[in-house]
Amino acid sequence: MSEEIEEFGAFLxxxxxxxxxxxxxxxxxxxxxxxxxxxxxxSGAYCGFLDGVPNxxxxxxxxxxxxxxxSQVPRRRLTEEERRQWAAANETKKRAKAQELAxxxxxxxxxxxxxxxxxxxxxxxxxxxxxxxxxxxxxxxxSTVGDLLMPLRNADDKIESLQIIRENGSKQFWRAGRIxxxxxxxxxxxxxGVILVAEGYATGASLHEATGLPVAVAGSSANLRACAxxxxxxxxxxxxxxxxxxxxxxERNVGLEKATAAAAIASGRTLVPRPEWLGESGTxxxxxxxxxxxxxxxxxxxxxxLPLALRAEQVISTPKMKL
Numbered sequence: 001m002s003e004e005i006e007e008f009g010a011f012l013x014x015x016x017x018x019x020x021x022x023x024x025x026x027x028x029x030x031x032x033x034x035x036x037x038x039x040x041x042x043s044g045a046y047c048g049f050l051d052g053v054p055n056x057x058x059x060x061x062x063x064x065x066x067x068x069x070x071s072q073v074p075r076r077r078l079t080e081e082e083r084r085q086w087a088a089a090n091e092t093k094k095r096a097k098a099q100e101l102a103x104x105x106x107x108x109x110x111x112x113x114x115x116x117x118x119x120x121x122x123x124x125x126x127x128x129x130x131x132x133x134x135x136x137x138x139x140x141x142x143s144t145v146g147d148l149l150m151p152l153r154n155a156d157d158k159i160e161s162l163q164i165i166r167e168n169g170s171k172q173f174w175r176a177g178r179i180x181x182x183x184x185x186x187x188x189x190x191x192x193g194v195i196l197v198a199e200g201y202a203t204g205a206s207l208h209e210a211t212g213l214p215v216a217v218a219g220s221s222a223n224l225r226a227c228a229x230x231x232x233x234x235x236x237x238x239x240x241x242x243x244x245x246x247x248x249x250x251e252r253n254v255g256l257e258k259a260t261a262a263a264a265i266a267s268g269r270t271l272v273p274r275p276e277w278l279g280e281s282g283t284x285x286x287x288x289x290x291x292x293x294x295x296x297x298x299x300x301x302x303x304x305x306l307p308l309a310l311r312a313e314q315v316i317s318t319p320k321m322k323l
Contacts, residue, residue: 004050008069016044023046031045034060040172052086124148124149129169133202160178161179162177179220182230183231185214188214197228202286246284273285277292285301
């Protein structure tokens with residue numbers, strides 16, 4: 001194994017990536033677990049290159065953190081011509097990768113839409129995950145193996161990907177499907193005056209059931225910012241509130257960081273559940289729902305800054321899902 005591969009492996013492991021043996025440096029993205037992943041999740045993605053100056057990219061999809069690595073192993077200094085050739089080759093590869101990724105995402109979107117279309121639209125009602133979370137089904141469907149399917153749609157309401165939610169609560173995005181900026185939408189989106197953005201389905205469902213307001217579910221904290229940006233572009237006149245997961249018990253409060261950044265980029269505000277509202281182990285507004293019920297949750301949302309004086313104008317029923 002070359003020194004560069006060992007160096008890249010150490011770089012990844014220092015950031016929580018878990019894998020056996022050396023990293024693959026073949027110019028392709030590889031998904032691996034990250035410390036703290038549960039239920040078979042693979043939140044880590046990396047891509048390494050050995051040609052030219054060895055380099056690589058890495059991303060933690062759970063937190064949204066991204067890193068760029070460039071080998072520090074001593075090498076012969078490249079001439080100006082070699083630098084130009086390397087830059088040109090690298091640009092050609094980037095374009096080819098972008099085209100390959102776009103093609104894979106189109107194929108994934110087509111398959112995801114077909115899977116959701118043929119899934120049972122009523123069988124998800126009463127799913128153990130929904131029962132445990134104490135929320136209703138607002139357009140999810142159930143797969144043939146019993147998992148919940150949450151479609152992520154783009155601005156044109158086309159399905160780009162799916163999030164698979166298992167009975168034990170573990171979640172996984174549809175392989176190769178485009179996530180960034182897409183969301184699952186609950187409620188009536190006809191000229192919304194107030195929009196709520198949530199990280200996960202259960203939180204989004206609790207928010208909608210407590211307020212009647214339309215909710216966009218990003219599916220992960222890493223997608224909150226792009227989701228909020230997309231919503232702001234689509235609904236420039238709406239008031240936008242990002243419901244934070246409050247990970248105050250952890251060394252780093254990722255949920256609050258991501259929600260705050262999302263609200264800032266979209267000229268919105270955050271709705272942060274206070275620690276005293278969350279019980280012994282809670283972190284989000286669904287936990288507030290469990291602790292206090294919907295009526296009191298509504299009051300606490302008002303305390304957190306949500307203008308519920310607008311609620312009478314915003315109360316809606318969940319529309320039928322588009323196929």
